[in-house]
Amino acid sequence: MPTPQPTQRISxxxxxxxxxxxxxxxxxxxxxxxxxxxxxxxxxxxxGPSGCGKSTLLHSIAGFNDVTDGSILIGEKDVTWxxxxxxxxxxxxxxxxxxxxxxxxxxxxxxxxxxGVPKAEIEKRVNRAADxxxxxxxxxxxxxxxxxxxxxRVAIGRAxxxxxxxxxxxxxxxxxxxxxxxxxxxxxxxxHKDIRTTMIYVTHxxxxxxxxxxxxxxxxxxxxxxxxxxxxxxxxxANMFVAGFLGSPSMNFVxxxxxxxxxxxxxxxxxxxxxxxxxxxQQAPAxxxxxxLGVRPESIKLCGASASTQGKAxxxxxxxxxxxxxxxxxxxxxxxxxxxxxxxxxxxxxxVGLQIxxxxxxxxxxxxxxxx
Amino acid sequence: xxxxxxxxxxxxRPKRTLLTPARIGxxxxxxSVSAFFLLPLYVMVVTSLKTAPEVRQAMLFAxxxxxxxxxxxxxxxxxxIALQCNGIQGGFWNSVRIVIPATALSVFLxxxxxxxxxxxxxxxxxxxxxxxxxxAFVPFQxxxxxxxxxxxxxxxxxxxxxxxxxxxxxxxxxxxxxxRNYYVAVPQELFKAARIDGGGFWRIFLQLxxxxxTPMLIVATILQLTGIWNDYLFGLIFAGQxxxxxxxxxxxxxxxxxxxxxxxxxxxxxxxxxxxxxAVYFFSGRWFVRGIAAGAVKG
Numbered sequence: 295m296p297t298p299q300p301t302q303r304i305s306x307x308x309x310x311x312x313x314x315x316x317x318x319x320x321x322x323x324x325x326x327x328x329x330x331x332x333x334x335x336x337x338x339x340x341x342g343p344s345g346c347g348k349s350t351l352l353h354s355i356a357g358f359n360d361v362t363d364g365s366i367l368i369g370e371k372d373v374t375w376x377x378x379x380x381x382x383x384x385x386x387x388x389x390x391x392x393x394x395x396x397x398x399x400x401x402x403x404x405x406x407x408x409x410g411v412p413k414a415e416i417e418k419r420v421n422r423a424a425d426x427x428x429x430x431x432x433x434x435x436x437x438x439x440x441x442x443x444x445x446x447r448v449a450i451g452r453a454x455x456x457x458x459x460x461x462x463x464x465x466x467x468x469x470x471x472x473x474x475x476x477x478x479x480x481x482x483x484x485x486h487k488d489i490r491t492t493m494i495y496v497t498h499x500x501x502x503x504x505x506x507x508x509x510x511x512x513x514x515x516x517x518x519x520x521x522x523x524x525x526x527x528x529x530x531x532a533n534m535f536v537a538g539f540l541g542s543p544s545m546n547f548v549x550x551x552x553x554x555x556x557x558x559x560x561x562x563x564x565x566x567x568x569x570x571x572x573x574x575x576q577q578a579p580a581x582x583x584x585x586x587l588g589v590r591p592e593s594i595k596l597c598g599a600s601a602s603t604q605g606k607a608x609x610x611x612x613x614x615x616x617x618x619x620x621x622x623x624x625x626x627x628x629x630x631x632x633x634x635x636x637x638x639x640x641x642x643x644x645x646v647g648l649q650i651x652x653x654x655x656x657x658x659x660x661x662x663x664x665x666x
Numbered sequence: 667x668x669x670x671x672x673x674x675x676x677x678x679r680p681k682r683t684l685l686t687p688a689r690i691g692x693x694x695x696x697x698s699v700s701a702f703f704l705l706p707l708y709v710m711v712v713t714s715l716k717t718a719p720e721v722r723q724a725m726l727f728a729x730x731x732x733x734x735x736x737x738x739x740x741x742x743x744x745x746x747i748a749l750q751c752n753g754i755q756g757g758f759w760n761s762v763r764i765v766i767p768a769t770a771l772s773v774f775l776x777x778x779x780x781x782x783x784x785x786x787x788x789x790x791x792x793x794x795x796x797x798x799x800x801x802a803f804v805p806f807q808x809x810x811x812x813x814x815x816x817x818x819x820x821x822x823x824x825x826x827x828x829x830x831x832x833x834x835x836x837x838x839x840x841x842x843x844x845x846r847n848y849y850v851a852v853p854q855e856l857f858k859a860a861r862i863d864g865g866g867f868w869r870i871f872l873q874l875x876x877x878x879x880t881p882m883l884i885v886a887t888i889l890q891l892t893g894i895w896n897d898y899l900f901g902l903i904f905a906g907q908x909x910x911x912x913x914x915x916x917x918x919x920x921x922x923x924x925x926x927x928x929x930x931x932x933x934x935x936x937x938x939x940x941x942x943x944x945a946v947y948f949f950s951g952r953w954f955v956r957g958i959a960a961g962a963v964k965g
Binding site: 456 | 853855856858859860861862863864865869873874877878
């Protein structure tokens with residue numbers, strides 16, 4: 295067991311490297327040759343639907359799953375076969391996982407007491423964490439006497455006092471109600487801003503991913519579909535799954551084909567006809583190629599029915615959201631959602647014209663579903 | 667105030683009728699069942715307080731004219747078992763000496779097994795658990811002879827240690843089952859958090875999981891305490907003459923009298939023997955029922 299050196303470990307950071315990781319659980323392959331590099335001080339969010347392997351990846355980093363192949367490095371140290379306690383990690387669970395028979399102070403100090411840290415040092419660190427998380431008044435309470443939000447703050451505090459190099463979060467806010475979730479989300483962001491420790495955070499909530507992450511890794515079927523900054527993931531999704539998973543209401547998809555016309559390329563379908571000059575193609579598309587056009591609800595503008603060259607639609611439903619509204623359109627059988635400011639409400643059943651900036655849309659290959 | 671102040675009479679809570687035919691039926695059933703189980707106890711108590719001539723009148727349910735508590739004292743300290751006339755007090759202390767360590771040890775081992783099986787999932791854990799459960803269903807009489815043979819081979823047959831070990835062995839399946847079922851309901855995340863905090867096998871068990879299982883500890887203790895106290899067969903076979911528990915001494919007392927049968931003394935000794943489990947049932951009925959339910963329903 296390594297002797298704890300509390301004064302040196304404070305604010306040490308570490309990168310995390312996953313190399314060719316294979317995880318097989320109960321005969322089922324969950325992760326297959328996964329590669330992932332997480333930078334010092336980064337807030338990486340693993341985002342995906344349930345069963346995509348994001349929790350398995352996190353628990354493998356923590357050391358709870360046997361690695362079938364590949365390796366895991368934390369701070370350049372190979373920890374593939376290290377015990378969870380020797381990995382310099384702190385972890386926060388969805389169910390809080392507080393020790394029910396111990397009060398808040400003893401919950402937070404359990405790890406330090408196990409490691410034989412001197413009493414004065416334990417007190418100092420617990421008080422520091424309690425200050426950060428506003429837990430000062432609750433130190434003598436039992437977990438059963440705390441609200442959900444307080445419990446999760448204690449769980450975060452328990453990870454904090456360990457002065458870990460990497461913090462792992464397994465859907466920490468999923469058990470909280472909407473208001474507390476938003477509150478604690480902000481506190482987490484503040485915490486990361488203050489301590490700048492590497493954090494890996496698993497969630498299926500796209501809002502948490504967008505607000506917290508320095509980078510998001512969107513996962514599906516044990517594979518990372520795209521890993522990038524939230525802004526890039528949102529505006530330039532790598533495939534149709536990523537495009538559809540982020541954003542609410544989700545991105546509109548219109549099936550059609552591409553046609554070259556005197557140097558410029560046009561997207562043609564029953565509903566839309568868009569000139570794509572200005573769209574950053576990754577490679578030149580073939581003439582007549584089948585494809586899917588994706589456009590976010592806030593990227594569609596409405597105008598007079600006769601003013602649009604791109605397409606027309608009738609207004610079928612309006613959902614007011616307070617500051618904005620979602621207008622549902624029927625464009626020759628294709629349903630489109632448009633996000634507008636609250637003031638400009640079009641009349642129901644009226645015909646409107648559509649305006650889409652080619653720079654703000656995404657095009658996907660009709661068969662591979664990858665970005666063009 | 668509202669403009670349309672209609673003085674409406676609030677609906678009355680329906681009057682609760684105390685004696686419906688159904689209720690009378692239920693009480694009649696409960697009373698007859700209680701009588702069925704309590705009458706033997708009543709006969710025991712009144713007989714133990716009678717004088718010898720009163721017993722001979724054979725009026726089973728009659729209240730003694732002059733309750734003789736001295737019968738109890740005689741049974742405790744001066745009734746004769748074979749040639750020794752010290753009553754059954756020696757058996758009482760032997761039982762105490764057996765029950766306390768055997769209960770503590772078997773409950774502790776059961777908790778340890780349950781903890782290990784639920785959290786430290788080893789490859790053969792489920793198979794071992796299955797075998798252990800199988801052991802619970804094999805009639806224990808089958809295993810007595812092999813055990814006697816092994817203990818004799820080991821050189822501690824008919825000693826204090828052999829009776830302790832036997833009680834631990836035969837308590838193991840039920841104790842393990844109880845604690846395993848209790849710990850299976852504890853979220854794995856709790857265990858994982860403790861692993862990250864650096865807890866090892868023993869620390870997580872002693873500092874976290876054992877205190878968490880307090881309700882089950884109480885239930886298991888009650889089950890083992892009464893079970894071991896009431897045991898007769900193992901005590902007779904394994905304990906050896908110096909360590910005969912109270913139940914064995916009671917049987918010897920009842921069986922070894924010459925001449926006239928002293929039923930009043932026998933009954934007094936029986937009451938003294940059963941007072942410990944009776945007290946345990948009486949003061950912990952709630953927990954006891956919970957333990958039975960935990961073992962029967964979940965297992």
